[in-house]
Amino acid sequence: MNELDIGEVARRAGVTASTLRFYEEKGLIASRGRRGLRRLFDAEVIERLALIALGRTAGFSLDEIGRMFGADGQPRIERGKLSAKAEELDRTIKRLSALRDGLRHAAACPAPSHMECPTFRRILSSAGSGALRPLAARKPRRLISKGGDRTTNGKD
């Protein structure tokens, strides 16, 4: 059977049902139809959701991702955009690497207080000047609510 109900999709894609409804509302995914009230998705949606996850991971907003699919559903991702993102990502990676090294140093640093450690101060100034935007400290998605849509990933 190629028709998945929302719970099944949720389970397979690792998102909640409400997220799926939200994505549908935003036009990021579509259901093949309904059986009664219930949405039926076909299995391709899983792939699409992976694509969406990929886009999110790369730092695209949902709106941007939405614009990347043609009306037909084909992912019409412009290659230029991809490489632009790749380069942006590369810059981010470089900064993060420097930061990681700095943190490691500071963690191992023998100076009594971090402020007395020259390396730490150096990171400090580069962090100040660098326009690196914070990594999202998104709240770690709740895995379980009490009733109803328990179609969450997690213990299932």
Added chain:
Amino acid sequence: MNELDIGEVARRAGVTASTLRFYEEKGLIASRGRRGLRRLFDAEVIERLALIALGRTAGFSLDEIGRMFGADGQPRIERGKLSAKAEELDRTIKRLSALRDGLRHAAACPAPSHMECPTFRRILSSAGSGALRPLAARKPRRLISKGGDRTTNGKD
């Protein structure tokens, strides 16, 4: 003169005055006192702001950062926390690197549509499984409002 008014601090630290008031309210920074209504900061606050920026960059929330300063103002950053963050950062970097390579490949890939490219599909599945949280796509701070607190960085 060691006493900076809020505008000066804002300019030097590259944040808006409202951000500084907000940070003060949250207890992340403190002003040395007031001249009339106006806050006076001493120059050390710049360093502190750099520290805050560093923390943000590393993915700490403002609350977490707040907890890192002792009541005295000394940055009591636990080294364990630093290295934990460093390792977290390292994992993020690894994922981002894979993603970057994937994007580069997809950009250069000769397959007619991305979905037909095996490499792309591979990235897709790893992005799906990986719990990499999206990089913040924070809105690119507005540099200028019309009046009042124009103490923003930017054209200055």
Added chain:
DNA sequence: CCTTGACCTCAAGCCAACTTGAAGTGGCAA
């Protein structure tokens, strides 16, 4: 027949980290 439970809708809520707006104050140069 009745309950259960997975689904449905729609509106509202949440979170962090700020920003914006309205209305007021006061330091300082001319």
Added chain:
DNA sequence: TTGCCACTTCAAGTTGGCTTGAGGTCAAGG
């Protein structure tokens, strides 16, 4: 002395990406 305008306060708004809640529908199993 005057007037400018950078400052002040406080409350409310914004953004993105969902989540939560109330109240409802429906198919299947006991």
